[in-house]
Amino acid sequence: xxxxxxxxxxxxxxxxxxxxxxxxxxxxxxxxxxxxxxxxxxxxxxxxxxxxxxxxxxxxxxxxxxxxxxxxxxxxxxxxxxxxxxxxxxxxxxxxxxxxxxxxxxxxxxxxxxxxxxxxxxxxxxxxxxxxxxxxxxxxxxxxxxxxxxxxxxxxxxxxxxxxxxxxxxxxxxxxxxxxxxxxxxxxxxxxxxxxxxxxxxxxxxxxxxxxxxxxxxxxxxxxxxxxxxxxxxxxxxxxxxxxxxxxxxxxxxxxxxxxxxxxxxxxxxxxxxxxxxxxxx
Amino acid sequence: xxxxxxxxxxxxxxxxxxxxxxxxxxxxxxxxxxxxxxxxxxxxxxxxxxxxxxxxxxxxxxxxxxxxxxxxxxxxxxxxxxxxxxxxxxxxxxxxxxxxxxxxxxxxxxxxxxxxxxxxxxxxxxxxxxxxxxxxxxxxxxxxxxxxxxxxxxxxxxxxxxxxxxxxxxxxxxxxxxxxxxxxxxxxxxxxxxxx
Numbered sequence: 163x164x165x166x167x168x169x170x171x172x173x174x175x176x177x178x179x180x181x182x183x184x185x186x187x188x189x190x191x192x193x194x195x196x197x198x199x200x201x202x203x204x205x206x207x208x209x210x211x212x213x214x215x216x217x218x219x220x221x222x223x224x225x226x227x228x229x230x231x232x233x234x235x236x237x238x239x240x241x242x243x244x245x246x247x248x249x250x251x252x253x254x255x256x257x258x259x260x261x262x263x264x265x266x267x268x269x270x271x272x273x274x275x276x277x278x279x280x281x282x283x284x285x286x287x288x289x290x291x292x293x294x295x296x297x298x299x300x301x302x303x304x305x306x307x308x309x310x311x312x313x314x315x316x317x318x319x320x321x322x323x324x325x326x327x328x329x330x331x332x333x334x335x336x337x338x339x340x341x342x343x344x345x346x347x348x349x350x351x352x353x354x355x356x357x358x359x360x361x362x363x364x365x366x367x368x369x370x371x372x373x374x375x376x377x378x379x380x381x382x383x384x385x386x387x388x389x390x391x392x393x394x395x396x397x398x399x400x401x402x403x404x405x406x407x408x409x410x411x412x413x414x415x416x417x418x419x420x421x422x423x424x425x426x427x428x429x430x431x432x433x434x435x436x437x438x439x440x441x442x443x444x
Numbered sequence: 445x446x447x448x449x450x451x452x453x454x455x456x457x458x459x460x461x462x463x464x465x466x467x468x469x470x471x472x473x474x475x476x477x478x479x480x481x482x483x484x485x486x487x488x489x490x491x492x493x494x495x496x497x498x499x500x501x502x503x504x505x506x507x508x509x510x511x512x513x514x515x516x517x518x519x520x521x522x523x524x525x526x527x528x529x530x531x532x533x534x535x536x537x538x539x540x541x542x543x544x545x546x547x548x549x550x551x552x553x554x555x556x557x558x559x560x561x562x563x564x565x566x567x568x569x570x571x572x573x574x575x576x577x578x579x580x581x582x583x584x585x586x587x588x589x590x591x592x593x594x595x596x597x598x599x600x601x602x603x604x605x606x607x608x609x610x611x612x613x614x615x616x617x618x619x620x621x622x623x624x625x626x627x628x629x630x631x632x633x634x635x636x637x638x639x640x
Contacts (some may be wrong), residue, residue, distance in 0.1 A: 188506065189502070189505075189506055191506070193558070197503055197506045197507065198503045198506065199501050199502050200498060201499050201501035201502075202499060202501035202503055202552045204503065204552075208621075210552055212501075212552050212553075213499070213501075216499040217499070217553075218497075220497050220499050220553045221554075224493065224496040224497035224554075224555075226497065226553075226554060228553055228554045230553070231552060231553055234552055290452070290455050292453050293455045293459065294456070294458060294459040295459060296456060296457040296461020297455065297457065297461075297463060297498075298459040298460070298462050298463035298466070299463060300460055300463060301459060301462065301464035301465075301466075301467060302463035302466055302467040302470070303463075303467070305463065305464040305465070305466070305467025305468045305470075306466075306468075306470045306475065306476070307467075307471065307492065307496045308467075308477060308496060309500075310522065311523065312500045313523075313524050313525060318500060318525065319518075322500070322502065322525055325502060326502050326505060326514065326515045331517065331518060383450070418552070
């Protein structure tokens with residue numbers, strides 16, 4: 163089989179790696195125009211970005227909203243409303259670590275257990291658990307007056323370990339890397355409250371994986387479903403169902419399915435407006 | 445999708461109820477005091493308020509021109525990831541020459557609150573150990589007094605010319621702890637404010 167270049171996979175990995183590298187450089191003081199971590203970042207000492215879940219927790223715990231929180235979280239909420247949970251697929255450092263690890267897993271499985279490598283990613287933990295956990299995080303922040311997820315979030319632990327060498331923090335992220343080999347993306351898809359928040363915000367996002375209705379359905383090969391790291395059944399649930407875009411909330415727009423598709427059925431872009439007859443369908 | 449919408453909303457509401465209940469129980473069990481008190485950057489205020497507002501982003505650590513601050517590890521319990529400092533190693537130089545402490549300006553959530561006057565910065569309180577203080581041992585030493593940003597106010601002398609800390613004035617910057625010439629541990633150290 164001729165190997166096609168994995169453009170989108172390479173692109174989202176490079177973007178996430180670049181973001182993390184910039185954060186590390188900023189923490190050492192090598193670059194001055196960026197500061198902070200994934201929880202809160204500042205560009206040119208002026209434009210703030212604040213993790214919307216961190217802002218929500220701090221607002222609930224401290225019963226106070228600062229202008230920086232409002233603007234910083236507002237910018238990311240706005241981006242999520244337009245682009246969906248792209249943070250998960252393109253920026254999250256833990257997502258990058260899991261994605262690289264998933265790539266390694268696929269590479270190893272192809273050589274040792276080729277048949278298992280052709281099985282889609284499956285996690286027995288229901289997707290709804292992360293929505294439940296999002297509620298738990300918000301409720302606990304308000305009642306305990308502590309932003310508890312910011313304390314234990316494996317994303318923060320990983321970033322704090324890399325940026326601030328804050329000891330012991332790598333245990334949980336490493337455990338998730340091991341878990342990736344058993345249940346791919348159990349964290350991202352089913353547990354991460356931040357992912358749940360971004361998914362909720364991105365429900366109506368116009369930026370999606372689009373499906374070419376002409377190409378779809380010709381000799382379905384299922385590579386998109388097999389490769390999707392989030393375990394979305396792209397072919398069964400969306401392409402063959404006659405949909406014009408992959409509207410699964412778990413979709414991070416990482417583009418892995420675009421790389422997998424041999425026929426160019428899938429593309430990333432602004433979704434087509436639903437046709438009137440689509441609306442009329444039950 | 446309406447059924448799925450309702451399910452998601454119910455899950456979210458259930459989560460809030462569970463989290464809220466657990467939070468109330470945790471608070472009753474004293475979770476907010478389980479983080480050991482530590483010297484804090486200026487503007488941190490009461491420990492409980494600080495721990496509530498701090499999102500552990502580390503921007504204060506990066507902003508500090510003297511690399512005074514570091515984030516605590518998981519051993520700090522619910523305080524993990526919050527900024528603190530070891531004044532013996534690097535004290536808080538109070539951002540002399542700047543308009544306001546840069547850590548406060550960097551804080552996105554007002555966990556470090558803007559101060560009208562640096563005298564309101566309550567990072568901790570200096571405590572003097574008379575057993576190791578050279579002045580109490582008979583030497584003429586006023587290193588801590590020389591280092592103190594508020595000499596004759598935060599550190600005064602008794603009738604034997606020995607230093608005495610005035611806790612009401614001391615802001616806990618640790619310049620005294622840093623300057624103390626005692627071998628090894630300083631004879632004057634910053635004690636954190638108690639957990640709320």
